Amino acid sequence: MSQPTPRPRVLVADDMQFFRMMLNDLLTDQGFEVLEARDGNEAMEVVRRDYPTLTLVLLDMVMPVKDGVDVLREIRANPRTEHLPVVMVTGTEVTAEQREELRSMGATGFLSKATPSTEMVSRVKQLVDEHVHRDQAVSEGAPVNVMVDYLTEKGGFSALCYRLSTQWMDLRTIQPLAVGATATLSFELPGSGEAVQVRGRVIAVRNKGDGGDPDSPPGMRIEFVSARPDILTDIKDFIAGKPRKA
Numbered sequence: 001m002s003q004p005t006p007r008p009r010v011l012v013a014d015d016m017q018f019f020r021m022m023l024n025d026l027l028t029d030q031g032f033e034v035l036e037a038r039d040g041n042e043a044m045e046v047v048r049r050d051y052p053t054l055t056l057v058l059l060d061m062v063m064p065v066k067d068g069v070d071v072l073r074e075i076r077a078n079p080r081t082e083h084l085p086v087v088m089v090t091g092t093e094v095t096a097e098q099r100e101e102l103r104s105m106g107a108t109g110f111l112s113k114a115t116p117s118t119e120m121v122s123r124v125k126q127l128v129d130e131h132v133h134r135d136q137a138v139s140e141g142a143p144v145n146v147m148v149d150y151l152t153e154k155g156g157f158s159a160l161c162y163r164l165s166t167q168w169m170d171l172r173t174i175q176p177l178a179v180g181a182t183a184t185l186s187f188e189l190p191g192s193g194e195a196v197q198v199r200g201r202v203i204a205v206r207n208k209g210d211g212g213d214p215d216s217p218p219g220m221r222i223e224f225v226s227a228r229p230d231i232l233t234d235i236k237d238f239i240a241g242k243p244r245k246a
Contacts, residue, residue: 007031007032007033007056008031008055008056008128008134009032009034009035009050009055010027010032010033010035010054010055010056010057010058010124011035011036011037011043011046011047011050011054011056011057011058011059011090012024012027012035012036012037012058013037013038013039013040013042013043013046013057013059013060013063013068013071014037014058014060014063014089015038015039015060015062015064016060017038018115019060019113020036020038021122022117023058023120024036024144026117026120026121026131027121027124030121030125031087031121032055032124035050035054037202038063039063039064039065039066040063040064040065040066040067040068040071041064041065041066043057043059043063043068043071044066044071044074044075047071047075047081047084048081051080051081051084051136053123053126054084055085056084056085056086056087056090056124056127056128056222057075057084057085057086057087057143058087058111058124059071059072059086059087059088059089060089060090061088061089061090061094062090062091063095068089069102069105069228070123071114072086072088072102072105072106072107073105075106076106079229079232080113082106082197082229082233083233083236085108085109085127085128086108087107087108087109087110087111087124087127088102088107088109088110089110089111089112090110090111090112090113090160091112091113091114091184093112094097095148105183108127109123111155120225132191136216136243140165140172141163141164141165141168141169141170141239142163142164142165143162143163144161144162144163144164144190145160145161145162146160146161146164146187146188147161147187147188147192148158148160148169148171148185148186149185149187149188150171150183150184150185150186150200150222151183151184151186151187152177152181152182152183157173157175158170159171159173159219160172160173161187162219164235164238164239165235165239166224166232166235166236166239167223167224168183168200168203168221168222168223169187169200169221169222169224170219170220170221170222171219171220171221171222172218172219173218173219173220174218176202176205176206176218176219176220177202177205178202178205179202179203179204179205179218180201180202181201181202182199182200182201182202182225183199183200183201183202183222184197184198184199184200185197185198185200187221189234189235189238191238192238196231196234198221198224198226198227198231199224199225199226199227200222200224200225201222202221202222202223203219203221203223203226204220205219205220205223206218206219206220206221
C-alpha cells in the first residue's frame with residue numbers, strides 16, 4: 001500500500017492574530033499544513049526546527065522583536081535554509097526600489113494583505129509549484145557527462161559523473177571506493193569554465209547490472225559533506241536550467 005503524499009507545510013509569521021488565523025483556515029482548506037509564529041524570533045525557531053519539511057515561509061515585513069527583513073537575512077545566511085522559498089507579506093505599499101532590494105536579499109516574492117483571499121491562496125499554490133516541484137527535481141539529480149578527479153589517502157583518480165544533484169553525484173568507475181571512504185572531488189560544471197572542489201563521502205557502491213538493469217554502470221554514489229554555499233547554488237541553477245550569472 002503506497003504512503004499518502006505529505007501535505008505541503010507553510011509557516012505564517014505575523015504579529016496579527018486575525019491574519020494568521022485567516023491564512024491558516026484558507027490554506028488548511030486547500031490541503032496545506034500551517035505553522036504559525038507571532039514574531040521574528042518565533043519564526044526563526046520554527047525555521048531552525050522544521051526547515052527540512054517546510055515548503056514555504058510567508059513572512060510579515062513588520063513584526064516586533066525581530067522584523068521580517070532581519071529574518072530573511074538569517075534564513076539566507078544559513079546554508080541549510082538559504083534555498084527555502086520566502087514570501088514577504090506587507091500591509092503597506094512596497095516601492096519598486098524596496099522590492100528590488102528585497103529580491104537582492106533573497107526574497108522569493110511578495111504578497112499584500114489587501115490581496116483578495118482567493119487570489120492569495122492561488123499565489124501560494126503557484127509559488128509552491130514553481131519552487132518546490134523544481135527543488136524536488138533538483139534533489140533527484142539530472143543526467144550529466146562530467147569528468148571528476150578525486151583525491152584520496154591512496155592517491156588521485158578520475159571517474160565520469162553521469163548523474164548530479166545538489167547533495168550527491170553518481171560516478172562511473174570500475175574501482176569504486178569503499179562505503180564510508182572520503183575524497184576531495186574536483187570537477188567543472190558544463191559552461192562554467194572553472195573547476196570547483198567539494199568534499200565527499202561514499203554512501204553506496206554499485207556493481208554492473210545492479211537493480212536488475214544489465215546496462216547500469218558500475219561505480220559509486222558520493223554524498224557532499226563539505227561544499228561552499230555558492231558551489232551548491234551553481235549546481236542547483238545548472239540542474240534547473242538557469243543561466244549562470246556573469
